[in-house]
Amino acid sequence: MSAKACDIHHDERRHRHLIAALVIFTALVLFVILLIYLILHPTKPQFILENVTVYAFNASSPDTLTSNIQVTLIARNPNKNIGIYYEKVDVYGEYHGLQITLPTRLPNTYQGHKDVSVWSPFLYGNDVPIAPYLAAYLGQDQMAGVVLIKVKAIGRVRWKVSTFVSGRYRLNVNCNAYISFGNKNNGFNVGHGMKYQLSQKCNVDI
Numbered sequence: 001m002s003a004k005a006c007d008i009h010h011d012e013r014r015h016r017h018l019i020a021a022l023v024i025f026t027a028l029v030l031f032v033i034l035l036i037y038l039i040l041h042p043t044k045p046q047f048i049l050e051n052v053t054v055y056a057f058n059a060s061s062p063d064t065l066t067s068n069i070q071v072t073l074i075a076r077n078p079n080k081n082i083g084i085y086y087e088k089v090d091v092y093g094e095y096h097g098l099q100i101t102l103p104t105r106l107p108n109t110y111q112g113h114k115d116v117s118v119w120s121p122f123l124y125g126n127d128v129p130i131a132p133y134l135a136a137y138l139g140q141d142q143m144a145g146v147v148l149i150k151v152k153a154i155g156r157v158r159w160k161v162s163t164f165v166s167g168r169y170r171l172n173v174n175c176n177a178y179i180s181f182g183n184k185n186n187g188f189n190v191g192h193g194m195k196y197q198l199s200q201k202c203n204v205d206i
Contacts, residue, residue, distance in 0.1 A: 042082045042159050045111070047202035048074045049151055049175035050118075055193040057147070057181070060127075063135045067093060067100050067125040070193070071151050071177070073202075074118050077111045082159050084111040089155030089171065093123045095147075096134055101125035106155070123151075142181055151175040157206060175202035 049071060056068035071091065077084050090103035101123035111117050130138070141147045153173035159166040179196060180186040187194040 042084075043078045044204050044206045045084055045157070046076045046078060047153070047173045047175065047204050048076075049177055049198050049200040049202055050074050051195055051197050051199075052149070052151070052177045052179065053190055053193045053195040054179060054181075054187075057179070059130070059135060059138050063130050063132055064127040065095070065100055065125065065130050065138070066127055067123065069093060069101070069149075070120060070122045071175075072118065072120045073151070073153065073173075073175070074116060075111065076116050077114060080113055082161055083113060083115075085109070085158040085160060085165070086111065086117070086171070087156045087158065087168065089153055091119075091121050091123065091151065091153045093125065094150040094152055095130075096137055098128075098130060098134060099125075100128050100130075100149075103154075106153070110160075145180055147179045147181055149177045149179055151177055151202075169206050172205040173202050174205075175200055 051072045053070040054068075055070070056066055058066050060066070071093075073091070075086070086106065086109045088108070089106040091106060092099055092103040093101040102125060104121040104123055106119050106121060109117050138147070152175070153171070155171045156168040157171045158168055177196070177198060177200065187196040189195075
């Protein structure tokens with residue numbers, strides 16, 4: 001083979017290598033763009049407060065409140081290609097803006113694509129001081145037969161796409177639980193408690 005033919009063959013091979021490198025580079029750029037899009041545009045998880053079981057919810061003098069309730073939270077990941085890590089998620093009860101139970105920490109959880117997670121934490125608050133006006137509100141609500149307890153969950157989430165895991169984002173979940181005290185037609189006995197089936201959608205902010 002002549003030197004000229006060798007040069008032509010070498011140039012063709014170099015040209016093929018250059019094209020292959022360009023194709024690989026383009027594919028990587030497109031993958032990174034897609035990855036960034038998925039990371040920056042995930043759909044936030046959906047939460048439902050499925051039920052609440054009330055074992056104690058008693059006001060006493062001088063102006064304290066004792067609560068012992070169990071809640072069932074259902075979280076659904078609506079994303080097809082994105083997993084969700086839940087980390088350091090605390091659940092607690094609130095009445096008229098006052099935290100009435102200690103926070104209960106949920107186990108760290110990974111939620112796959114389109115997956116569903118269920119948690120049933122107990123929430124306790126013993127002799128929590130409440131302002132006189134809140135005690136009055138509570139008395140009015142109990143007289144009316146319905147008390148609104150807010151079940152809140154606060155923690156962190158991370159998004160997972162393939163092997164990439166994002167940074168942490170703050171998770172805020174707010175669920176309304178309308179408890180009909182005194183009306184047993186809206187609940188049923190579970191041991192020493194009264195269970196209320198709610199299936200209430202929650203507000204989720206990330």
